[in-house]
Amino acid sequence: MRIIGLAGWSGSGKTTLLTRAIPRIVARGLSVSTLKHAHHDFDIDQPGKDSHSHRMAGATEVLISSQRRWALMHELRAEAEPVLGALLSKLSPVDLVVIEGYKRARHPKLEVHRAAIGQPLLSPNDPTIVAIASDRPLPDAPIPVIDLDDVDRIVDTLIRHAVPLDAALAMTM
Numbered sequence: 001m002r003i004i005g006l007a008g009w010s011g012s013g014k015t016t017l018l019t020r021a022i023p024r025i026v027a028r029g030l031s032v033s034t035l036k037h038a039h040h041d042f043d044i045d046q047p048g049k050d051s052h053s054h055r056m057a058g059a060t061e062v063l064i065s066s067q068r069r070w071a072l073m074h075e076l077r078a079e080a081e082p083v084l085g086a087l088l089s090k091l092s093p094v095d096l097v098v099i100e101g102y103k104r105a106r107h108p109k110l111e112v113h114r115a116a117i118g119q120p121l122l123s124p125n126d127p128t129i130v131a132i133a134s135d136r137p138l139p140d141a142p143i144p145v146i147d148l149d150d151v152d153r154i155v156d157t158l159i160r161h162a163v164p165l166d167a168a169l170a171m172t173m
Contacts, residue, residue, distance in 0.1 A: 002096050002162035003088065007103035007129065008112035009119040013148065014100050017112055017133065021098070024155045030095040035087055037101030045073060085169045096162055106171040108161045110154065113138075128171075130161040 006014045018034065025032045045052040045062075054062045055075055063072045084105050091097060099107065103122060111123050113134040123129040123143060131144040133154050138145045146153050163171075 001091075001093050001165040002159075003099065003107055003165055003168035004096070004158045004162035005099035005102060005105065005107050005109035006112055007101070007109040007122055007126075008114075009117050009122075011117050012112045012114045012119075014112045017148065017151070017154065018098060018100055020151045021155050021158065024151055025096060025159070028155070028159075030159070032096045032098060033091055033094045035084075035091065035097060035099045037099075044071070088165065088169060096159065097165075098158065107168045108163055110157055110161070112148070114148070131157045 006018060008014050015036075022032055022034075043052075045055060051062045051064045051073070055073060059075070060077070061072060061074045064070060084099070084102055084107075088097065099105070099109075103109070103126075106128055109126070109129050111121065111126075111129045111132045113121055113132055115134070115136045121132065121138070121141070123132055123141065129143065131146055132138060132141055133146045133148045133150075135148045144157070146157060148154075
């Protein structure tokens with residue numbers, strides 16, 4: 001299992017890029033999973049559903065299963081948010097894990113930059129960023145800059161710079 005991340009400010013297009021990249025990664029014969037960080041309270045469960053009722057009643061974990069998928073929800077209650085390494089270790093083995101978010105973590109990342117957001121580049125202050133995918137040229141960038149629409153080149157970069165799980169775990173400690 002190899003690990004690489006996408007980092008960028010909110011609204012930069014990380015999720016859009018990832019949804020375009022995943023099918024191309026799979027078309028290359030690789031299995032891929034994603035791990036996304038949410039900066040806010042989120043809920044994948046719906047009020048009125050049994051699993052939501054179980055969680056609201058105090059269950060620490062609720063596993064939902066059907067013939068098409070299963071999902072495990074773990075309610076942290078008073079626990080601290082798990083570190084990235086702990087979350088990575090919960091994933092089933094695949095060829096490539098792409099982490100969306102965790103922009104301050106120390107694993108290798110591709111920065112997604114969109115000029116209209118008006119935020120500065122992350123890469124000048126983050127040596128783990130290996131390249132930038134941007135919607136405009138960045139001639140002064142000291143690392144490779146890839147056009148945000150060149151998804152095949154972005155996928156090449158993600159695969160080339162992904163590190164083995166044990167190396168990623170060592171970086172996240």
